[in-house]
Amino acid sequence: MNSERISSWILKGYLVLIFLFVFAPIIASVVFSFNSQRFPTIPLGSFSLEWYEKIFNDADIWTAARTSVIVAICTSILSTCIGFATAYTDYRYQFRFKGVFLALALLPPTVPLIILALAMLAWFSKIGISGQISSIIFAHTVLCTPFAMAIIRLRLSQMDENLEAAAWNLGASQWATMRTVIIPFTRPAIIASLCLTAAVSFDEFAVAWFVSGLNKTIPVVILEIVQGNIDPQVNAIGTLVFVISMTLVIIAQVLIMTSQKRDSIN
Amino acid sequence: MSQTDTAIRKSKSSQRLYALTWRLPIIVWQVLFFVGPLLFLIAMSFFLVKNYRMHEAFEMVNWQKMFSRDYFRDSYFFTLGLAIGATVLCSVIAFPAAFALSFKVSANTRRWALFFLIIPFFTSYLVRTFSWYVILAESGVVNSLLQFIGLGPFTMLNTVFGTMVGYLTLTLPLVIVLQTFSMSQIDKSYIEAAYNLGCGRIRTITSVIIPLAKTGLVIGAVFCFILAFGDFVSPYYLGGSKPPTLSILIIDTTKSGQQWPRAAVVAIVMMLTLFTVAFASIAYAYRKRQR
Numbered sequence: 001m002n003s004e005r006i007s008s009w010i011l012k013g014y015l016v017l018i019f020l021f022v023f024a025p026i027i028a029s030v031v032f033s034f035n036s037q038r039f040p041t042i043p044l045g046s047f048s049l050e051w052y053e054k055i056f057n058d059a060d061i062w063t064a065a066r067t068s069v070i071v072a073i074c075t076s077i078l079s080t081c082i083g084f085a086t087a088y089t090d091y092r093y094q095f096r097f098k099g100v101f102l103a104l105a106l107l108p109p110t111v112p113l114i115i116l117a118l119a120m121l122a123w124f125s126k127i128g129i130s131g132q133i134s135s136i137i138f139a140h141t142v143l144c145t146p147f148a149m150a151i152i153r154l155r156l157s158q159m160d161e162n163l164e165a166a167a168w169n170l171g172a173s174q175w176a177t178m179r180t181v182i183i184p185f186t187r188p189a190i191i192a193s194l195c196l197t198a199a200v201s202f203d204e205f206a207v208a209w210f211v212s213g214l215n216k217t218i219p220v221v222i223l224e225i226v227q228g229n230i231d232p233q234v235n236a237i238g239t240l241v242f243v244i245s246m247t248l249v250i251i252a253q254v255l256i257m258t259s260q261k262r263d264s265i266n
Numbered sequence: 267m268s269q270t271d272t273a274i275r276k277s278k279s280s281q282r283l284y285a286l287t288w289r290l291p292i293i294v295w296q297v298l299f300f301v302g303p304l305l306f307l308i309a310m311s312f313f314l315v316k317n318y319r320m321h322e323a324f325e326m327v328n329w330q331k332m333f334s335r336d337y338f339r340d341s342y343f344f345t346l347g348l349a350i351g352a353t354v355l356c357s358v359i360a361f362p363a364a365f366a367l368s369f370k371v372s373a374n375t376r377r378w379a380l381f382f383l384i385i386p387f388f389t390s391y392l393v394r395t396f397s398w399y400v401i402l403a404e405s406g407v408v409n410s411l412l413q414f415i416g417l418g419p420f421t422m423l424n425t426v427f428g429t430m431v432g433y434l435t436l437t438l439p440l441v442i443v444l445q446t447f448s449m450s451q452i453d454k455s456y457i458e459a460a461y462n463l464g465c466g467r468i469r470t471i472t473s474v475i476i477p478l479a480k481t482g483l484v485i486g487a488v489f490c491f492i493l494a495f496g497d498f499v500s501p502y503y504l505g506g507s508k509p510p511t512l513s514i515l516i517i518d519t520t521k522s523g524q525q526w527p528r529a530a531v532v533a534i535v536m537m538l539t540l541f542t543v544a545f546a547s548i549a550y551a552y553r554k555r556q557r
Contacts, residue, residue, distance in 0.1 A: 021434070042407050107300075
């Protein structure tokens with residue numbers, strides 16, 4: 001019994017180490033963003049807002065932030081709509097080639113981003129839509145739709161299968177049932193999906209780098225700064241981006257968790 | 267009679283319209299922006315480049331050129347080796363953590379731990395890599411700490427070690443989550459039965475837990491392989507791109523050389539490798555255990 005307890009403590013200690021490893025870069029980035037040193041190390045320099053002042057006074061970063069926000073909002077709306085339609089089709093219908101249909105919907109995350117980036121760059125130039133903000137939105141929607149679909153499909157599988165049929169029997173049309181039963185039931189998942197897909201789009205750099213042309217997003221700007229030199233500005237931008245992404249992810253998680261809890265009480 | 271007929275026909279066509287409304291968006295979108303690009307990538311690998319301009323053609327010259335270059339072959343096996351190394355390392359490091367999360371902590375702790383492991387997935391990988399670059403540098407945090415106890419400095423950047431740290435940053439959280447999902451679903455009574463039948467702790471892990479969690483372990487490994495094989499950030503910034511991996515080769519060929527068709531050849535070779543690995547592993551994961 002004693003050795004059982006020892007091994008249990010060793011494993012828990014190991015778990016703590018793993019979490020330290022996973023969060024070390026994130027914590028370091030936040031700490032260094034308030035640090036005066038040009039090359040951050042230990043012992044730390046003094047507290048400073050120098051890097052934040054620098055990025056706030058940089059017009060390029062404001063332009064990039066604007067592009068990023070536009071792309072993230074459009075991508076999240078488009079991919080959530082398409083993801084919802086696909087999740088509902090998978091939930092409701094059986095049909096021939098459904099396997100192919102689902103593969104088409106879920107495959108994008110298994111293709112390395114750099115390959116998609118090259119393929120989309122070439123294809124977009126071929127059909128004449130490359131180098132615009134809309135090209136980033138089209139590309140990001142492909143990447144984000146599988147996440148949207150997964151989140152909404154999970155929520156649909158928690159719905160009582162007879163609910164839809166009951167509404168039809170009571171005389172509601174399919175469209176009315178969709179509007180008054182299914183969409184309200186999946187609303188937490190829809191909002192969660194809007195947040196998560198926005199977060200994914202906001203952080204994506206490989207595809208955006210290739211297809212954006214001159215319309216750089218924030219991650220593309222980071223990529224270009226990093227290529228040049230060590231510049232603690234990256235930590236400041238990274239910290240701000242992290243706060244935004246985190247807010248979106250936490251909203252999404254809380255929505256998913258509380259909607260599950262509420263169902264189990266009802 | 268005919269009125270009901272038209273009513274039925276009308277409701278049939280409205281049924282079809284309703285079904286198509288939900289079915290078509292993804293098909294149209296993916297054909298335009300996912301399948302289209304990938305098919306064009308294949309076609310492009312046969313195009314010609316003259317005076318920095320691409321001409322549509324059907325020539326094998328890009329394939330011949332790439333396959334006759336030593337640097338392409340070296341880069342291929344280097345990338346493959348790195349990705350396999352990362353997969354093994356990540357699976358081995360993740361396993362005890364997933365084991366602890368599955369069997370040694372309460373369900374509530376597990377939920378929170380998984381929540382925290384999902385967070386990095388939605389934060390900038392680029393910023394995290396840059397952070398490691400600063401931490402691992404010659405005069406960075408790790409070496410400063412080591413100096414206090416009179417060690418180092420060690421060169422960690424521009425080495426395979428640096429690349430692996432980057433890969434693990436990318437893959438470890440995901441692999442732990444996938445492994446935990448499959449391990450926490452194992453029926454605890456199997457494990458107790460194994461103990462009662464005199465299985466030691468190690469034996470229980472190797473002959474009860476690992477076979478039962480096989481699917482999740484393999485899927486975790488496959489995702490790790492896909493991510494590591496396709497990543498260009500870690501091998502470039504932390505590994506120093508010596509030699510360049512396939513994804514760095516794609517970037518260099520596309521961005522500076524304007525040789526899109528040759529980059530397409532590299533991309534297709536990568537895709538074929540990934541598909542082979544993924545299909546073989548998933549077939550293995552779902553194969554019924556033979557006795």
